[in-house]
Amino acid sequence: MAGIEDVAKLAGVSTATVSRALAGKDHVSERARQKVEAAAAELGYVASHSAYTLATGRNRNIGVIMPYVDRWFFATMLETMESTLIEHGYDLTLYNLSGGKMQRDKIFKDFLGRKRVDALLSVAVNPSADELDTLNRLQRPVLGIGGPIQGARSLAMNDFSAGKLATEHLISLGHRKIANLGGYTGSDLEFNQANFRTLGHLDALKEAGITQNPAWKMECDYTIPGAFFRTKQLLGDPRNAPTAVFCNSDEMAIGVIMAVKDLGLQVPQDVSVIGIDNHDLSEFFGLSTVNQRVREQAKTATMWLLEILDDADPDVRVNRHESVEWPVSLLVRSSTARPATEA
Amino acid sequence: MAGIEDVAKLAGVSTATVSRALAGKDHVSERARQKVEAAAAELGYVASHSAYTLATGRNRNIGVIMPYVDRWFFATMLETMESTLIEHGYDLTLYNLSGGKMQRDKIFKDFLGRKRVDALLSVAVNPSADELDTLNRLQRPVLGIGGPIQGARSLAMNDFSAGKLATEHLISLGHRKIANLGGYTGSDLEFNQANFRTLGHLDALKEAGITQNPAWKMECDYTIPGAFFRTKQLLGDPRNAPTAVFCNSDEMAIGVIMAVKDLGLQVPQDVSVIGIDNHDLSEFFGLSTVNQRVREQAKTATMWLLEILDDADPDVRVNRHESVEWPVSLLVRSSTARPATEA
DNA sequence: AATCTTTTATAAAGCGCTTACATAAATTTC
DNA sequence: GAAATTTATGTAAGCGCTTTATAAAAGATT
Known part of the structure; x- marks a missing residue:
């Protein structure tokens, strides 16, 4: 050669x-x-890229670290980040955490230390204290997205507000009996940022003076089948069924819609359903949702990171805690309406 | 540092x-x-990784090139590849072709030439003659998966056989009126390997002496909504409706199932549906399918590439055309049954 | 024509590792 | 116990670029 x-x-x-x-x-x-x-x-x-890197100290390579890649939110983020990076002459190295604890440790201990990336885009990962330490030691810009990262910049929507917004929409339509499909609250590492949406939901209920039936706050795994079976359970007893369901994600909301139909009921006549995300399939299902414009979000974050990297001032490149809130908006489609009992 | x-x-x-x-x-x-x-x-x-690379000529980095990442098949492949690579001490650099022609050119011209990867995993991409040339010039092992690559190794299922297998299942149940939802046949670059499944389908019909209604061979974009609307069209006129639908992918099959239900019909009583893939959601929908075990496939391909790389004999590392056929099998669930008209 | 600027090109010193070769220490053999 | 062998360590030469200091060429100024 x-x-x-x-x-x-x-x-x-x-x-x-x-x-x-x-x-x-x-x-x-x-x-x-x-x-x-x-x-x-x-x-x-x-x-040769390695010679270039050795001589300049620049990698032209960004690391992207995420807990999964085979879920819509993450795959979409990843695709947009890749396109944006290529366009600006950067490579993307993927670090996926779904391989279990040992793999996660390996990534943090061995891989990130190799000085192979100029910066890191951390998508919805919740680093432990040790991991945070590794990240800081890197002396490379880190940008959190889809959730904040301690001691680093982040661009993320406010999950609490989003959950509140969705529930307020339901309340404003006249619903009082509102269920929520949320997330597990397991170990720290497994903690899902999206669980904060449930907190916003609860706050909206509280402000409206609504006391929730504890059975209506259901844990769910953020999948369509999971939500489907939970809904069957939830609506099993018609005398004790909610008139609306707020789901922490659109995928769960889709599962809810399917279950409602499967029970011979109708959305929104019998049950209103709202989610969060604006998933690619949400339009198809006529799902009302909180639009978090995932692609724009990913692109904005990537561009921001690139700007930080380009900055001549080394002080700017030093990490500081600087959270930018990504604005979201209510997107009402046909899955939400006034409750029938009110009519 | x-x-x-x-x-x-x-x-x-x-x-x-x-x-x-x-x-x-x-x-x-x-x-x-x-x-x-x-x-x-x-x-x-x-x-430092760049110093290591410069000194040894080894990158410990594999490039993965795919046309999309936000589709189930690709995201799942990618996730498995990443986990397998990390486990063996390799990084994964992602090259995603969904950004359009210019980006595609950039990847082939600028990025792949940088000697940044030790080898390439090419997932269902159909390289042009020029691109093939670039790949060969790299002098690095290339392994195609999800479709063959000229002049390189590949591990892929036989799309023709898979389509034939699915259709034969339908025929063996007694179906004679079978529709197919297949792919676009646009430009070469856009050509989808999965379209060969339609060819297998047609071959099965021919062998059974079935003449297909031309209106039952429908182009579709491999998405749920696309298949949904096609199915509405297909089953719109009950007098001229098929008793079974073979879809080139499970995602389309899911769209078909939804449409059938939406029309007030039942699967499999009124219409049998079969797909190909064994998508994560297929079990939930009770979908009969051709199981191509995507995760095992991705892992097998990745391990094979790693073995090639480890081989001391430089001759082995030279690319040769060596296609290995990935075995698939019929997975019958509850979406296929004998046609009602036969009973 | 001689001097001073400005522009363009070069030689050579790294960047931070690995590894062939040289050397020193430890072990075995007779 | 000396020679031969094995094993451990060190020295220094790259790997293939970028870039600083330096020189040469070209233009501008007296």
Whole structure:
């Protein structure tokens, strides 16, 4: 494979000139630049990335760390981040935490320390104290998205407010009997940022003076089947059924809609359903939701990180806690309406 | 940040010993190894990856190139590949082609040439002649999965056989009126390997002596909503409706099931439905399908690539065309049954 | 024509590791 | 116990680029 010396020889200049010409820098005559470009093209030369990195200290590579990749929210985030990064000349190295504790440890201990990435995009991960320490030791910008990261910047929607917004919509329609499908509250590492949406929900109920039936606050695994079976359970006894369900995610809301239909009931006539996310399938299901514009969010975060990286001022690149709240909005479709009992 | 010299100084040995000790190589005394390990731990030292790469020529990094990431098949492949790679000490760099033609060109022209990856896992991509050329010039192992790659190894199921298998199942149940939801056949770059499943379907019909109503061979975009609306169309006229639908993917099959229910009909009593994939949601929908065990497939391919990379014989690492067929099997659940008209 | 600027090109010094080769220490063999 | 062998350690030469200091060429100024 051709190296910089081959190009220099063919173009009849020094390697320094080749380097400058190809990097688009000053102090290269037009004539030399053309010769170099022609030679590089002829040899199919592309500068070795590791040599570039070793010489400059720059990787042009961003690490993305997320707890799953085969879920809509994460896959969508990832796809948008990748496109944005490629467009700006950056590679994306994926670190996926779904492989269990040992793998998670390996990623934090061995991989992140290798100085292979210029910065880190951390999507909805909840690092432990040790992991936080590793992150800080990296001395590289870290940007949290989909949830805050201690001691680092973050861009995330306010899960509490989003949950409150959704529930307030239901209340404003006249619903008083409102169920919630939320998340597990297991170990710290498993803690899901989205669980805060339930807190917002509860706050909205409290402000409206509504006392909730404890059976209507259900834990669920954020999947369609999970929500489906929970709903069957929830609506099993018609005398004690809610008139509306707020789900912490659209995927669960879709499961709820399916279950309602399966029971021979109708959405929104018999049960109103609202979720959070604006999932790609939500429009199809006519689901009312809180739109968190995942793609724009991912793009904005990625661009922000790139700006931080480009900043000449090293002080700016030092991490500081600087949370930016990503605005969300209610998106009313056809899955929510006034409760029938009110009519 | 600590470098190898710092560790050497602290441990009271030379950098060569540090390198050998940390790489777990021979010719290091137990005493020295322990001193080095202690020093490395104290300083939080991890070898710089670019220096390692420059010195050894190895990246310990695999490129994964795929047309989408926010679809179940691809996201699942990706997640499994990542876990498998991390487990074996490799990073994963993602190249996603969904960003359009310009981005695709950029990836092939600029990124792949950077010698940043040791090998490439190409998931269901159909490279053009030029792109194939780039791939070959890389002089790195390439393994196709989810579809063959010219001049390279591949591990993939036989889409033709899978389509045939699914349709034969329907025929063996007594169905003669069978529709198919398949893919677009647009430009070469957009060509979807999964479209071959339709060819297998047609072959099965032909062998059974069935002449298909041309209106029952429908193009569809491999999504749930797409299949939903196609099905409404297909079953709109009951006098001219098929008794079974074979879908090139489970996602479409799910859309079909929803549409059938929405029309007040039942699966499988009124319409049998079968797909291909064994999507995570297929069990929930009771969908009969051709199981292609995506996770095992991804893991097998990744391990194979790693073995090729580990092989001392450089001849083995040279690419050759060596297609391995991934076996699939029929998985009958409750969405297929004998046609009612036969009873 | 001689001097001073400005522009363009080069030589060479790293970047932080690995590893072949050289050397020293420990072990075995006669 | 000396020679031969094995094992441990160190020295230094790369790996393939970028970039700083330096020199050469070209232009501008007297």
